[in-house]
Amino acid sequence: GQNIDQPTEMTATEGAIVQINCTYQTSGFNGLFWYQQHAGEAPTFLSYNVLDGLEEKGRFSSFLSRSKGYSYLLLKELQMKDSASYLCAAMDSNYQLIWGAGTKLIIKP
């Protein structure tokens, strides 16, 4: 079956760096998405990876290894506003998104 695994919850300190991992198993692969969702708000698009390697976008970076079925989202210089849930989703061969249950990130001062 198709599956996405990511940690349920993580805690980090303001100003630090945190890495949120995601492993996936899908029938075919057409890319890996990360979304951010603040409590009570809409999920918003953060990144898309389809080729192996690291994509950097400001304080956020996303990495993909297709051979390992693995991705991570790296958040640097953490700010209190980064407290949110981070959703990992892989697109299968039918262009359907398979979602993880999300990682709740708690930032402490």
Added chain:
Amino acid sequence: ETGVTQTPRHLVMGMTNKKSLKCEQHLGHNAMYWYKQSAKKPLELMFVYSLEERVENNSVPSRFSPECPNSSHLFLHLHTLQPEDSALYLCASSSRDTETGELFFGEGSRLTVL
């Protein structure tokens, strides 16, 4: 004006009621989606309208009925729901013409079934 707007934001209904959720997108997208979000569970795709064709998740009960009168508007009609249907219902839109086709979500309609 936000890109994807959902109303109402909160809804409480009894099991015998009939209600509808509304979604409107102002992004010129050609696909619209209904998702169910329950606590600590993955987003569950309920329905997709793409280029006026409907694709549905066969596991969605018939008490949920979608309607898409045009490419900018999407409804989810609700009738004789069960308490386990209480969840956040998210509408999303996307353009099938972009490289990534990322989804743009509304803020959701929080549904409570008593």
